Amino acid sequence: MSKNKTNFLIQGSILAIAGILVRVIGIVYRVPVNNILGEEGITYYGAAYDVYSLFLLISSMSMPIAVSKIVSAKVAKGEIKNAYRAFSGALAIGTVIGLMVFCIMFFGAEGFANLCRYPSAAYAIKVLAPVLFIMSVLGVLRGFFQGMGTMIPTAISQILEQVANAVVSIVGAMYLFNAGKAAGESAALGAAGSTLGTLAGAAVALIFMSFVFIVYLPVLKRQIRRNKGVEPEGYDSLGKELIYTIIPVLLSTTVYNLSSILDAAVFGNICERMFDMTESQYSAMYGVYSGTFKLLTTAPIAIASALSSAIIPSIIRSVEERNKRAMFNKIESSMRLTMIVAIPAGVGLSVLARPVIDLLFNLDRIDEATGIMRFAIITVIVFSMSTITNAVLQGIGRMKTPVANAAISMVIHYVVLAVALIVFKPNLYTVVLADVLFGLIVCILNSVALRKYIGYRQELLKTFLLPLAASAVMGLLAYGVNFLLFKLTGSNAISCILAICVAVPVYAVVLLLIKGVGEDEIRMLPKGASLVLLLKKMHLL
Numbered sequence: 001m002s003k004n005k006t007n008f009l010i011q012g013s014i015l016a017i018a019g020i021l022v023r024v025i026g027i028v029y030r031v032p033v034n035n036i037l038g039e040e041g042i043t044y045y046g047a048a049y050d051v052y053s054l055f056l057l058i059s060s061m062s063m064p065i066a067v068s069k070i071v072s073a074k075v076a077k078g079e080i081k082n083a084y085r086a087f088s089g090a091l092a093i094g095t096v097i098g099l100m101v102f103c104i105m106f107f108g109a110e111g112f113a114n115l116c117r118y119p120s121a122a123y124a125i126k127v128l129a130p131v132l133f134i135m136s137v138l139g140v141l142r143g144f145f146q147g148m149g150t151m152i153p154t155a156i157s158q159i160l161e162q163v164a165n166a167v168v169s170i171v172g173a174m175y176l177f178n179a180g181k182a183a184g185e186s187a188a189l190g191a192a193g194s195t196l197g198t199l200a201g202a203a204v205a206l207i208f209m210s211f212v213f214i215v216y217l218p219v220l221k222r223q224i225r226r227n228k229g230v231e232p233e234g235y236d237s238l239g240k241e242l243i244y245t246i247i248p249v250l251l252s253t254t255v256y257n258l259s260s261i262l263d264a265a266v267f268g269n270i271c272e273r274m275f276d277m278t279e280s281q282y283s284a285m286y287g288v289y290s291g292t293f294k295l296l297t298t299a300p301i302a303i304a305s306a307l308s309s310a311i312i313p314s315i316i317r318s319v320e321e322r323n324k325r326a327m328f329n330k331i332e333s334s335m336r337l338t339m340i341v342a343i344p345a346g347v348g349l350s351v352l353a354r355p356v357i358d359l360l361f362n363l364d365r366i367d368e369a370t371g372i373m374r375f376a377i378i379t380v381i382v383f384s385m386s387t388i389t390n391a392v393l394q395g396i397g398r399m400k401t402p403v404a405n406a407a408i409s410m411v412i413h414y415v416v417l418a419v420a421l422i423v424f425k426p427n428l429y430t431v432v433l434a435d436v437l438f439g440l441i442v443c444i445l446n447s448v449a450l451r452k453y454i455g456y457r458q459e460l461l462k463t464f465l466l467p468l469a470a471s472a473v474m475g476l477l478a479y480g481v482n483f484l485l486f487k488l489t490g491s492n493a494i495s496c497i498l499a500i501c502v503a504v505p506v507y508a509v510v511l512l513l514i515k516g517v518g519e520d521e522i523r524m525l526p527k528g529a530s531l532v533l534l535l536k537k538m539h540l541l
Helices: 003-061 063-076 080-107 109-115 119-147 152-179 186-226 235-275 279-320 324-351 353-360 366-373 376-395 400-424 428-454 461-489 492-513 519-523 528-537
Strands: none
Touching: 003 080, 003 109, 003 119, 003 152, 003 186, 003 235, 003 279, 063 080, 063 119, 063 235, 063 279, 063 376, 080 109, 080 119, 080 186, 080 235, 109 119, 119 152, 119 186, 152 186, 235 279, 235 400, 235 428, 279 324, 279 353, 279 366, 279 376, 279 428, 324 353, 324 376, 324 428, 324 461, 324 492, 353 366, 353 492, 366 428, 376 400, 376 428, 400 428, 461 492, 519 528
């Protein structure tokens, strides 16, 4: 097994573990925040966050990928000096863009809130505006370290960011929700209070990443001094390279994420204009989707996001080395590891939909939330797969392909969503199914593109079929355990938590017994050698 492949999966696994922890913290703190804000306040928070997310895509979400791509390419060629110069140029660009989008979002808050048909979200939009500047700089720092081949600073910063976010979000939501009661603006001000957490978390992450960079700077300068014989590239040349890299990545991430960002606006506009629903009515309905379904399903998709960050610089090195076999191995390994986690997570959410929602949230529309959560398995699989394939296409230099594929999928998505909402009247099943359709089309188009450009075909048995088989056994057992324990104890908390505790080891054991994962794959994980020894002692390997 190559050291390069092992290191790639270890780095990806570190970021994936951090991603899981971040999502778990996110779910835990969102439970009290959702309960404080109520369904109306959740929707204002979601609308503000959608506007923020759109500007974040424009300002900085493409930065880590683009900077990582350029820096890793320079490092693969042994050009440490030019890697640092590329980072310096990206930092200047990121600072300027961050300031611009901050001003646009802050001073245009009321206009954006009215455009989304959620005027009460303006307070929260203003609070989120400064985060855009912070994230622009933070994205460059994270991309630099990822390009240098280490995901650890990014992973730690994400955890610190989410911890600060959690604490401040709960305190801010509670304080401002109560403060707004006298003026009848509890939901709007509470949503603004919860977004203070995002601001605090971003600031903490930036402070940490800046500290790491300052500590690493003397080492980097020594590497640059030893990097003799390398002709330094001009900043004009590096600037063009950055722009030519950032724009396709920016378009790809923007189009790919635009569907979820604009769903709330489409839903609100159709509800208000065609069905005479009030803001409060359609906000409460959509809050069930954004506050439960989206929140829970994005947690397992974080695995794919983490591995996609690790796979781009790794694939670039394989492309530079013209090592097609190593490239194929990395693609297959990242997809397999993603599905090994994503499939059982999706099955668990689908099977234990009602007990999980009842455990975490205090919802009036729990039947509706349970119904749409049954589609979690499909959502998790298609969006995890599309995330990885987008990263692979970017890594092999096909920057425009993910943009085109996502654009085609988005057009179909919105045609289906708008027609279905009008024909079948406003309901969340339509939103979920249109969302699934978007992810599915992206998966199909990306898979066709990979086959066309590099001849890659994804292995099916160990990647999809065996994890599905093990997840089916796990799901049946989890459902049965939850059902029986609830009958015996009458406690949803006890039955749900114990069902999950039983499900996780059962899935792992079944997957090992049916040879869904082998010794080689386990060794590539952090502490994999120790885990192999333990499993051998238990006669599971």
